[in-house]
Amino acid sequence: MIKKVLLVLALACPGGIWADGCDALQGQTIRFIVPSQAGGGYDAYSRLLQPFLEGSLNARIVIENRPQAGGLVAAVMIRDADPDGRTLGIINAAGLLAARVSALDTATARAPDPSEDFTVLARVVANHMMLFTGRDSGISDLGELLRISATRPVVVGVRDAGSASYFVFPIAARYLGLNYSLVTGYVGSSSRVLASLRGEVDIILQTLDSVMPYVKSGELVPLLWVTDPAGASQRGELPSKVPVLGESGDGSRQAGGADPLGADTLEPEAAAISAMLSAGRLVMAPRGLAPALETCLQDTLVELLHSNDLMRAANAAGLSLDPADASQALAELKMSRRYMEQYAPLMRAAIDETRQ
């Protein structure tokens, strides 16, 4: 009799508070918040996930593009939503951390903390960042870059003083002993690629997947992995082996043609740079999900991200995947934050210099 009463109550409850895991989401509409406009990189990943997630959860996923304030608006929307599983989203974890740690202004100082303010569900891809140069730049490899840097500052095209790459480049340059001048104001990866092709700047710092077509066509030449390339699915498609920052000691010695990918450890400072940048694109939910729902969403996403169908679709779309489960993503996120906090004074000094 008690069982029957409980069953009736469970069925009568809207949303089914006793329903197990993701059952509560069946037939529901889930908002998926994206921090870029339609057509942007985060949008492409979200639309790639959309049909697969719909099939797995038996729910309707509605993508909402909220590109305002460099993704801060989207992050705040996810953080502030009800923790019922009906609001999910994807965030730029490294960008959010950089904004928060550098505390450029009142808005970025109030940026959500990706390692504390959300429920991490999965990592879709890590940021596999590299230094690139244009084909006609006269720079063939890292050694050439360092030789040029000994005679004049190398010109680097970056977005603005608040971006994650801006945060990290001065540290990487110090590590390499690179003499450089930054040119800020190249908003959007397309404008940085164009600047490189036009020869306005010597190098740009980009994720590999965002410029892979240019690398394949030979328009851009990869010079150096700034982050650990392990897990970069498109690594094998590079035209030649590329040195990794921090492998076998001094990055500058990598240019001699040794096979750096054979190394298995990074120098501590290079590991810090890699950790800061590679936090990646994470699928998040608000904090406070019911444990069963949280586990179910995490398991569903990890299973999906490792499925052959999704990998094939990603490959067709030219999107690289480097999935990680929630615990690994969270651990990396915390490490990224720790390093960013450690290097924050250096970063703020660089920003102050730009602003003067």
Place this chain on the structure above:
Amino acid sequence: MDTTVLDAALEGLRIVFSWPYILYPIAGTLLAMVFSATPGLNSASLMALAIPITYGWEPIPVMLLFGAFVGGATFMGSVTAILFNVPGKASNAVALLDGYPMAQQGRAKEAIGSAATASALGATVGIFLLIGMIPVMRSAAIALGPAEYLMIAIWGLTMLAALAGNSLVRGLIAAGLGFQLAFIGYDPRTAELRFTLGVDYLADGLSLVPVLLGLFAIAEVIDLLASGKETIAGTRSFERLQGRMIDGVRAVFRHFWLFMRSSVLGTIIGAIPGIGGSVAGYIAYGHASQTAADNSQFGKGDVRGVIAPEAAADAKDGGALIPTLALGIPGGTGTAVLLGVLTLHGLTPGREMLTDHLVLVFVLIWSLFLSNWMTSLLGVSFVNPLARLTTIHTGRLVPVILVVAATGAIQYRGDWGDLACAMAFGVLGYFMKRYHWPRIPLVMALALAPLFENSLHLTLRLQELGRIDFWSRPMVLVLLVLTLLTVLLPPFSKRWKELRRHKN
């Protein structure tokens, strides 16, 4: 042009008009028309929604559909701009500057006729320029850099004086206000927040669409209510509407050189990644006003004020495809989504696309061409029922315009702050209209200032680092001469005519 390009062009044309492929551009155009006529929605939203549907499709139907999405979205936004002062998107907004005053004079049919003709022919010019540039597309796409963008912005800004109407001082003050408003938000160089008063909504700066909706649509609603005007056209009788659609069509041919100049301008400016689309119409409008022998009627219902921006706004699609196809750099939001779709179907823009997949490139181009003509022809065929809307009693029309404008503001980015912004600018626009302060210089400064500011920063920095030599760049010098001619020629020409008249 070599035979390979011609053969590919003909093969592409044959595919577009063959059965059942012809159904794709038709369906795409109709969908794009619905989306673009709805304020706040745009072709990029439609394209993003369509991406998952086309996952398993062959490349040809995909090119046909997405080409139509890009081309079909351009003209319909101008219809709401002309009829109700409600711009569909930033690039159509310029059509309202003279289109709506024409509708108020009972000349809505003429305005729509000229807009439709300029739109279709402008797209044609843009597409043929695009085809002509295929062999040199890559060089063309990287020929323009920050120095050239800066000169284009300066050239556009020199036109502000011509748009000031009767009071140069008021015009310049309005332009100054527009400039100041454009500096709200993040500094593109240092990421510093400027003039946000601690309001998070302002961190990204003021978006052009809610500002335009407020300054023109909401302000018009307030004015209609305050003035007690019976209808927009001033008459409830459809038969008493002046202007015929054919007059609008003829006007494009009467001002053919203006149309051609505007189309070429639109194509060039459209090729500027990211920003070209929204400013092409403004620069063409300014150019039309500045080069007109008599520009006293601009802003008051001059058909040239419809022809120039419409031609440029549609020609820009051809221009936007230049960096997209040559380098994989999107010219605007629509082409950004298109780029994603191309990649999704294994097509990599660049040299490979322009050699190995040239037929597909032409399928895309002809679909764009067809959809531009379809939207214009459909617009013209519905000109009577559309014009009749201007004879509806304002008591019925005002709530509809208000709802459409408010929906447009909210739907644009899903941000209620945009509605508040539209309302605030509605009040400002009403008082500017009432006290005869020109609104066009404000909008034009707001549209051009981001291009000016960022290009200025980059040009100065690159010059300082010795990466460019501003004065030795051919395109910079051409644009400089053009700017000087734009500023100096009208007064000299006027003076010359006066002297000749005096002599005779």
